[in-house]
Amino acid sequence: xxxxxxxxxxxxxxxxxxxxPWLAAATVILLAIGLYQSALAPDDxxxxxxxxxxxxxxxxxWLSMFVWGVMSIASLGTLVWRHPLADVAAKAAAPxxxxxxxxxxxxxxxxxxxxxxxxxxxxxxxxxxxxxxLMYLGxxxxxxxxxxxxxxxxxxxxxxxxxxxxxxxxxxxxxxWNTLHQPASVMRMGGSALxxxxxxxxxxxxxxxxxxxxxxxxxAMRNEILRRRVRSLQMMQASRIAFSSESGxxxxxxxxxxxxx
Amino acid sequence: xxxxxxxxxxxxSYAAAAAVVAVLIGWIVxxxxxxxxxxxxxxxxxxxxxxxxxxxELR
Numbered sequence: 001x002x003x004x005x006x007x008x009x010x011x012x013x014x015x016x017x018x019x020x021p022w023l024a025a026a027t028v029i030l031l032a033i034g035l036y037q038s039a040l041a042p043d044d045x046x047x048x049x050x051x052x053x054x055x056x057x058x059x060x061x062w063l064s065m066f067v068w069g070v071m072s073i074a075s076l077g078t079l080v081w082r083h084p085l086a087d088v089a090a091k092a093a094a095p096x097x098x099x100x101x102x103x104x105x106x107x108x109x110x111x112x113x114x115x116x117x118x119x120x121x122x123x124x125x126x127x128x129x130x131x132x133x134l135m136y137l138g139x140x141x142x143x144x145x146x147x148x149x150x151x152x153x154x155x156x157x158x159x160x161x162x163x164x165x166x167x168x169x170x171x172x173x174x175x176x177w178n179t180l181h182q183p184a185s186v187m188r189m190g191g192s193a194l195x196x197x198x199x200x201x202x203x204x205x206x207x208x209x210x211x212x213x214x215x216x217x218x219x220a221m222r223n224e225i226l227r228r229r230v231r232s233l234q235m236m237q238a239s240r241i242a243f244s245s246e247s248g249x250x251x252x253x254x255x256x257x258x259x260x261x
Numbered sequence: 262x263x264x265x266x267x268x269x270x271x272x273x274s275y276a277a278a279a280a281v282v283a284v285l286i287g288w289i290v291x292x293x294x295x296x297x298x299x300x301x302x303x304x305x306x307x308x309x310x311x312x313x314x315x316x317x318e319l320r
Contacts, residue, residue, distance in 0.1 A: 039262055049265040053274045060278070095288075099281050107274040114267040212282065219289045226296035233303045233310070240308075 007084050009225045016222045023215040030208035037201035044198070050114055055201050057107040058186070059209035060100045064132060065167050067097030067213060071139075072164040075157035085221070087153030088228075090160060091143050092220035096213060098136035105129060116180060124173035125181035128166060135163045149228060 034055070044051035071093050077086030108126070109119045120126065139156055146152035174183045185193040192199055264271050 043265070048267065049263070049271060050267050052264070052271050056274060056278045096285060099285050103278055103281050106277055110270045110274045110277075114270055216285055216289060219293065223289060223292045223296055226293070226300060229310070230296055230299045230303065233300070233308045237303065237306070237308045 009085065009088075012085060013222055013225060016218045020215065020218055020222075023211060023218065027208060027211040027215050030204060030211060034201060034205035034208045037204055041201050042197055047115060050111055051198065053107055053111040054198070055205045057104060057111060058202055059206040060107065061104040061129070062206060063209055063213055064097060064101035064104045064129065065170060066210070067093050067100060068132065068136075068160070068164065068167060070217075071097065071160045072167075075160040078153050078157040079161075085225075087149065087157065088221050088224045089217070090153070090156060091149075092224045093217055094136055094139050094143065096216050096220065098133065098140065100209075100213070101129065101133040101136055105133060121180045123179040123181055124177040125170065125179050128170045128173050132163075132166055132170060135159075135166065139163075149231075 038052055038055040041052065041055070043049050047054075071090045074086045074090035074093070077083040078090065105126075108129075112121070113119050139159060142156050142159060143152050146155065173179060174181055186199070186202065194202065
């Protein structure tokens with residue numbers, strides 16, 4: 001099956017039906033391994049046991065940006081290639097991305113209180129991620145505000161691509177401004193600054209959360225395709241009712257005219 | 262495994278992550294059931310796709 005075959009929603013549904021159980025199983029297994037390794041990870045010499053919060057905070061923070069990246073590619077698919085599943089992918093990803101961003105903010109805040117002495121600080125990294133979260137909510141509101149999915153798709157695609165400007169700002173905010181948030185320690189020039197005892201559980205959890213996203217995204221896309229089928233069948237039903245009532249009233253008026261003649 | 266003096270922050274973080282992921286999974290599962298149910302109801306009323314195939318058909 002090639003990528004172009006997936007442009008057919010029925011083929012896409014068949015693929016998800018086959019793939020989803022395997023993806024879900026792989027996600028559960030990797031999450032279990034990641035959680036086990038996180039539990040066994042030693043305390044950090046500065047952070048103590050709160051380093052364990054990093055094993056869920058960092059994957060969620062990565063995914064908050066990754067999901068917007070996926071939505072941006074899907075938006076290009078909507079605007080440039082008019083791929084039939086592109087806007088389905090973008091719409092289905094938004095609530096999942098919002099949930100990951102919310103978790104990144106919440107777990108970061110819960111780590112910040114004992115380590116920084118505050119739940120929140122208006123520094124560049126935290127503020128730009130909060131803006132990302134608000135943009136996810138705005139995008140979800142936009143999808144709900146416009147009834148016609150194809151019209152909503154174009155507006156949402158433009159907003160998503162404009163919002164993508166925030167991604168490099170989030171990534172480089174810790175380098176460009178003097179922030180309370182620490183600079184990159186995993187993906188940076190010269191290799192990771194983390195010890196293997198922290199790096200391995202972190203990477204396992206990151207892969208597990210990414211698989212979780214892929215699983216949830218495919219399932220949400222399947223739901224969106226079914227929702228659009230419901231909509232088109234309801235429109236078909238409405239047009240049938242309108243047609244039958246119109247032809248009924250026409251027949252009635254015609255018989256009245258015959259009677260009058 | 263000792264979580265030290267900040268155990269409440271650690272446990273709350275993991276519990277919140279579990280709760281949010283559970284809500285996401287629950288929402289997706291319930292949405293799937295709701296959409297397939299609505300499609301079945303429409304098909305029972307004789308409203309079918311132009312192709313004649315069932316709208317809930319996955320293969």
